[in-house]
Amino acid sequence: MSVLRSAPLGVVCLLYAAMLGAAPLPVPPSAAAAPLxxxxxxxxxxxxxxxxARAALDAxxxxxxxxxxxLYNPELSLEAENAxxxxxxxxxxxxxxxxxxRRARASRGEADVEVSxxxxxxxxxxxxxxxxxxxSTAALAQRQDELGRQRLGLMQRFDALAMQRLQVGDISSPERDLAGLALAEAGMQQALLIGHEAAARAALLAISGESTIQLPPLPEGLPPVADSITPLAIDTLxxxxxxxALQxxxxxxxxxxxxxxxxxPTxxxxxxxxxxxxxxxxxxxLNISIPLPVLNTGRAEVEAAHADADAAAAQLRSxxxxxxxxxxxxxxxxxALREAAVAFRHGRAAAFGDRTALLEKLWRAGETSTSDYLTQLKQSLDTALSGHELESQTWQAWFDYLTAAGRLNDWLDGRTGEASR
Structure with missing residues (x-):
């Protein structure tokens, strides 16, 4: 029994040491951004x-x-009288x-073009x-669906093995029932994951309008560190x-x-x-006429325009x-999210496949009970799913940071190293 315990633990220790020494490499801008x-x-x-928006700009x-x-076109008048x-x-x-x-209207038209x-x-x-x-949400849902399918396969194999062990008397009937319940739960959770993936793809379709676009997979590495880009000046955003332009x-x-x-005058x-x-x-x-601004002086329109200008200036400061x-x-x-993702990848929590294999070996050897096996397997799976979600949130935070820094298009074009543009 001691040999069965030491062999898998030794292998896991070696894997864990190798994981500690390997840092997740950031994705180069060209590698991640080109397909996007x-x-x-x-x-x-x-x-x-x-x-x-393009039509509004043309307008x-x-x-x-x-x-x-x-502003004005000439007027032609003809007069005839027989008397x-x-x-x-x-x-x-x-x-x-x-x-x-005319000059004032032209200036406003140019400003409106800049607004558009x-x-x-x-x-x-x-x-x-x-x-x-x-x-990134859809890519996460796809990864989670793949992990859920792996869980469903594990539970199916576990259910079959539990039936075999029940027949030879290695486990009790309640333990066999636990395996069946775990398989049923895995099937229900897999259905939920499939629904989540469908919702994520629907949200993506609502933006793109096309289902034929080839979606790039979520990169294996993490985004670059925050210091790899230089935010643009606030006024250039x-x-x-x-x-x-509105001001x-x-x-x-x-x-x-x-x-x-x-x-x-006319x-x-x-x-x-x-x-x-x-x-x-x-x-x-020869006739010269000029209207008299007596009944409507236009003062209210000027005051309203001044108020709109003050509001636009305040909006700019806001x-x-x-x-x-x-x-x-x-x-x-x-x-914060990237540091957490790096820590997750460096930690033992990321070794889902090795941990599930070890748990199955321990359960087959009788060193762990069925309930303990299911509890630890569920914890391992939940941790793996959380790790995928953490990496997806890290990519989303990276996109938010690029947007706030005014560098999203630069990153897509591979120009994040420029100090300004």
Whole structure:
């Protein structure tokens, strides 16, 4: 009996020592990001949200071109009268933009284009982050399903062995029942894992819209350390660029409202012929008219535009505070999860296959009871499932950190070593 005990324990000790000496290598950006970048290209092309943002950007550019056009078109008037005096007069009038309304509208149109451009970039980044996190969840569900199938196979073999040992009298009938119950529980838990994988893939499908995209497997290694990337300056992040463009648009709206208060004159030039009996004269007329801003001065519109500009400036400052806090939180969370994942891989808890094999040998040798075997096997499986989930959360935290640092696209392109862009 001592020989049976020492041999497997010695093997496990050697495996454990080897695990302690092997550190999980971080995944190189090119190795992990290349297949993801290819998949994301398909996601962006198929995403209705990206298509809508692109259409909104095209519309903003068209509105900007429209805002840069002259405000007023000339008016042609024709006048004819047959009475005591016959009149035939043609006139041309044009309102003159002397207050700079066109320039103000053009400035606001350009600012609105910048808002749409920043929103387009921000949407693509957010879709990429959502898809990457959903991908890691789906990859985790696939790993857990494979582990669950392994558990189901173990329980089936254990149930068959328990029946054999019951027939020869090595175990009692209650212990045989424990094996049957464990097999039934493994089948139910496997059904739950299959459901979780289906839900994860459905969430992924809701983002990509395509079920034909080849999903890359979750890398065997862990993401790089947090110090491997240099976060961009807060003001260069897409959220801040969009908020700053919104502030510029609001300030341009103040100029538009201020210019709208100033009346523009209308100049009219008319010419023709007037016949009064035998007398016929040519006439030329010049007319200048200007509206009087008496009933509606436009002051309320200017005050409202100023208030909108103040709100946009406050929103910009708020975004700055939020993004700084998000970066700090994402970095701390990622470092903690990665350290926990490294510790899990270095520890004995990661050796699920070796531990289950050892438990089965001990149970066959009669050195552990059926209940103890099932208890330890369940603990080993729960720990293995938790380890997979920890690594998936580490990858999700890595994506959150890249997003908060403004480096998600750089990581996908293999350019995280740059200090700025």
């Amino acid at each position: 970048r290819k998949a994301l290209q398909s996601v962006w092309q198929a995403s209705p949200e990206v298509q809508a 903003a550019r068209a509105h900007a071109r429209a805002a840069a056009q002259p 005591d005096v016959d009149r035939r007069v043609a006139g041309l009038s044009l309102a003159l933009d002397l207050s700079g309304k 451009e920043a929103g387009y970039v921000l949407l693509r980044r957010d879709i990429a982050a959502r898809w990457l996190k959903a991908w 897409p959220e801040l660029q969009q908020a700053r 510029q648009s609001a300030e341009a709206a103040v100029q538009v409202a201020s210019r709208a208060r100033l009346p523009d 100049v009219s030039l008319a010419g023709g012929r007037v016949r009064n009996g035998p007398i016929s004269d040519r006439v030329i007329g 975004r700055q505070f939020i993004r700084r806090a998000d970066l700090q939180e994402a970095q701390i969370r990622y470092v």
